[in-house]
Amino acid sequence: MEVEIDAMLNNYSxxxxxxxxxxxxTGVALIVASLSFLFYDQANARGALIDSLSTxxxxxxxxxxSALDFNDPQSARITLSALAASKDIEGAGLLTPDGHxxxxxxxxxxxxxxxxxxxxxxxQQTEIFIGNHLTVIxxxxxxxxxxxxxxxxxxxxxxxxxRNHFLRILGLVLLACMLAALIVSAMFRRAVAGPIExxxxxxxxxxxxxxxxxxxxxxxxxDELATLITAFNEMLSQIQVxxxxxxxxxxELEQRVQERTKQLxxxxxxxxxxxxxVSHDLRGPLEIVNGxxxxxxxxxxxxxxxxxxxxxxxxxxxxxxxxxxxxDMLNLARVTKSEMHRERVDLSAMVREIADELRRREPQRYVxxxxxxxxxxxxxxxxxxxxxxxxxGNAWKYSSKxxxxxxxxxxxxxxxxxxxFIRDNGAGFDPRGAQRLFQPFQRLHPISEFxxxxxxxxxxxxxxxxxGGHIWAEGAVNRGATFSFTLPxxx
Amino acid sequence: xxxxxxxNSRASxxxxxxxxxxxxxxxxxxxLLLSPIVVVAQPPAxxxxxxxxxxxxxxxxxxxxxxxPAPNNTFAICVLGRDPFGPALDSIVKxxxxxxxPFSVRHIGEPSExxxxxxxxxxxxxxERVRPLLTELAKLPVLTVADMPHFNDRGGMVxxxxxxxxxxxEVNLTSAEKSxxxxxxxxxxxxxxVKRDGGRD
Numbered sequence: 001m002e003v004e005i006d007a008m009l010n011n012y013s014x015x016x017x018x019x020x021x022x023x024x025x026t027g028v029a030l031i032v033a034s035l036s037f038l039f040y041d042q043a044n045a046r047g048a049l050i051d052s053l054s055t056x057x058x059x060x061x062x063x064x065x066s067a068l069d070f071n072d073p074q075s076a077r078i079t080l081s082a083l084a085a086s087k088d089i090e091g092a093g094l095l096t097p098d099g100h101x102x103x104x105x106x107x108x109x110x111x112x113x114x115x116x117x118x119x120x121x122x123x124q125q126t127e128i129f130i131g132n133h134l135t136v137i138x139x140x141x142x143x144x145x146x147x148x149x150x151x152x153x154x155x156x157x158x159x160x161x162x163r164n165h166f167l168r169i170l171g172l173v174l175l176a177c178m179l180a181a182l183i184v185s186a187m188f189r190r191a192v193a194g195p196i197e198x199x200x201x202x203x204x205x206x207x208x209x210x211x212x213x214x215x216x217x218x219x220x221x222x223d224e225l226a227t228l229i230t231a232f233n234e235m236l237s238q239i240q241v242x243x244x245x246x247x248x249x250x251x252e253l254e255q256r257v258q259e260r261t262k263q264l265x266x267x268x269x270x271x272x273x274x275x276x277x278v279s280h281d282l283r284g285p286l287e288i289v290n291g292x293x294x295x296x297x298x299x300x301x302x303x304x305x306x307x308x309x310x311x312x313x314x315x316x317x318x319x320x321x322x323x324x325x326x327x328d329m330l331n332l333a334r335v336t337k338s339e340m341h342r343e344r345v346d347l348s349a350m351v352r353e354i355a356d357e358l359r360r361r362e363p364q365r366y367v368x369x370x371x372x373x374x375x376x377x378x379x380x381x382x383x384x385x386x387x388x389x390x391x392x393g394n395a396w397k398y399s400s401k402x403x404x405x406x407x408x409x410x411x412x413x414x415x416x417x418x419x420x421f422i423r424d425n426g427a428g429f430d431p432r433g434a435q436r437l438f439q440p441f442q443r444l445h446p447i448s449e450f451x452x453x454x455x456x457x458x459x460x461x462x463x464x465x466x467x468g469g470h471i472w473a474e475g476a477v478n479r480g481a482t483f484s485f486t487l488p489x490x491x
Numbered sequence: 492x493x494x495x496x497x498x499n500s501r502a503s504x505x506x507x508x509x510x511x512x513x514x515x516x517x518x519x520x521x522x523l524l525l526s527p528i529v530v531v532a533q534p535p536a537x538x539x540x541x542x543x544x545x546x547x548x549x550x551x552x553x554x555x556x557x558x559x560p561a562p563n564n565t566f567a568i569c570v571l572g573r574d575p576f577g578p579a580l581d582s583i584v585k586x587x588x589x590x591x592x593p594f595s596v597r598h599i600g601e602p603s604e605x606x607x608x609x610x611x612x613x614x615x616x617x618x619e620r621v622r623p624l625l626t627e628l629a630k631l632p633v634l635t636v637a638d639m640p641h642f643n644d645r646g647g648m649v650x651x652x653x654x655x656x657x658x659x660x661e662v663n664l665t666s667a668e669k670s671x672x673x674x675x676x677x678x679x680x681x682x683x684x685v686k687r688d689g690g691r692d
Contacts, residue, residue, distance in 0.1 A: 066681045067681055069553070142553060144588070
């Protein structure tokens with residue numbers, strides 16, 4: 001029942017609920033009270049009817065004493081006929097002490113009842129309710145003698161009329177009360193539901209506009225509703241304060257980040273220009289060393305002892321390596337400094353070109369290339385060429401000790417997009433040093449085994465990062481290496 | 492096996508027999524309890540004229556007020572002259588009382604003996620001297636009753652008459668009032684005639 005009422009009222013506003021509550025409560029209370037009163041009134045009316053019939057019976061009895069005593073039924077009939085004055089009384093009768101009918105009166109022949117009522121010997125009076133009739137029968141005693149009994153039979157029309165009258169009035173009163181309840185509840189609605197509706201409207205506005213400066217209008221009352229509104233407003237104030245604090249903290253943070261970024265950019269630029277100029281400036285003296293040792297070798301090579309010649313070769317060799325190193329470093333610096341020009345790049349074609357170039361440079365080697373076709377990415381084609389040159393060059397270099405070199409370029413999808421990879425079956429590396437691979441000047445193999453400066457992979461990583469991509473390496477000693485990288489999808 | 496037969500023979504009795512008896516018993520009880528109490532009255536032997544008169548004599552006491560308290564604390568119904576009632580009057584008043592005063596029946600020969608009486612029934616045997624008798628009795632607060640004709644015309648108070656075989660009575664209110672008696676309106680109501688003759692002797 002409760003659930004049903006809940007479900008029934010769920011969809012209505014508080015003010016409708018209050019109205020319904022008032023009307024229903026009023027109606028139920030009034031009906032219960034009225035029905036109680038009706039039962040009470042009917043019981044009372046019954047009692048009064050019994051009293052009235054009993055009184056009339058007593059009066060008639062004392063007026064019938066002589067008629068009974070002196071056996072004068074005619075006189076008794078005249079006495080009884082006085083009941084004609086009461087329209088609800090249908091009839092009456094006098095009984096002799098031995099229970100025989102002495103005299104009777106009936107309002108009309110149709111209401112006559114032939115069955116005589118009886119009175120228990122130990123009772124002075126008995127009331128019998130049968131159907132819509134009440135019969136009161138009463139002993140008649142006179143001078144200590146039992147003269148007989150009198151009975152009066154009445155219909156209950158009076159009770160029924162009284163009840164109907166009451167119900168009619170109840171209906172009218174109920175209607176009036178409902179109306180009054182509606183009016184009163186309209187007043188209460190203003191007092192109770194009004195602030196609640198205003199509060200909920202305010203809450204909606206705050207939530208919609210994210211404007212924490214709005215406040216719910218306070219009420220004049222000092223009830224729970226006022227407490228709620230006050231608490232709501234306090235909550236809004238706190239949110240407003242926190243919101244402001246959050247905003248200022250965020251802007252402060254942004255400002256700090258901007259400052260730091262500016263500082264970092266400046267420092268980076270200084271560092272790059274420093275390393276660039278250093279590399280550049282190193283090249284001049286190195287050219288002289290290189291040129292002079294070349295001249296000495298050309299002009300006086302034959303005159304030199306084999307020991308000096310060896311020294312000169314080593315100087316030349318070192319100068320060449322240093323030149324390479326400076327090239328690589330300048331490359332690295334240029335990568336960092338250069339502007340990005342994204343375009344569609346056919347990666348498959350680029351890998352093929354680089355492979356052809358390598359084959360041309362070292363035609364004596366046989367390397368089996370497997371190149372996936374139709375791979376197109378969005379990148380700076382120059383930078384990407386530098387990176388692929390490095391990666392494929394590495395694969396070429398580190399697989400040179402294999403009798404059957406294999407280099408594979410391919411792509412596989414993962415959850416973030418495509419992963420491109422270059423795999424070789426060369427010397428591989430110790431996986432523990434995988435992270436160091438991409439740091440400048442870090443090498444996992446001695447120069448005597450595989451020549452190199454240790455800057456190439458650092459450059460590759462810088463290029464991938466510049467593209468917003470990511471590169472990592474997998475491998476094991478003598479089991480080959482796989483370099484995988486990602487590039488943002490073509491938008 | 493025997494036990495089984497026993498059981499069977501028992502079971503072969505109508506199973507509902509006790510229930511039927513109980514139901515009948517209940518029905519009988521209900522009839523006895525609920526039925527109106529049937530008073531099977533013996534149709535009484537129609538009382539004779541004198542028996543009715545005797546009963547009326549006894550009943551008059553309830554409807555008359557005397558100016559004095561009952562002499563000797565007894566409600567004496569006196570029969571002046573030859574008693575026509577026999578044992579009827581005695582048996583009616585035997586053990587009865589009115590307002591705590593016990594009834595008694597006395598037989599008197601002269602009005603002078605009537606001072607202790609409440610009611611004096613003048614027997615028809617005294618018809619010849621009714622007038623002097625009543626003159627004497629009128630001095631006493633006694634109700635004079637007779638069943639002789641013209642009794643009330645001669646100063647009597649209550650005179651039995653026969654109407655269609657029923658005993659009724661006529662009342663002379665003036666005579667009663669002269670003797671200081673008050674007759675209840677109830678009594679007058681059932682009287683077949685009430686005589687009120689004002690200044691007549």
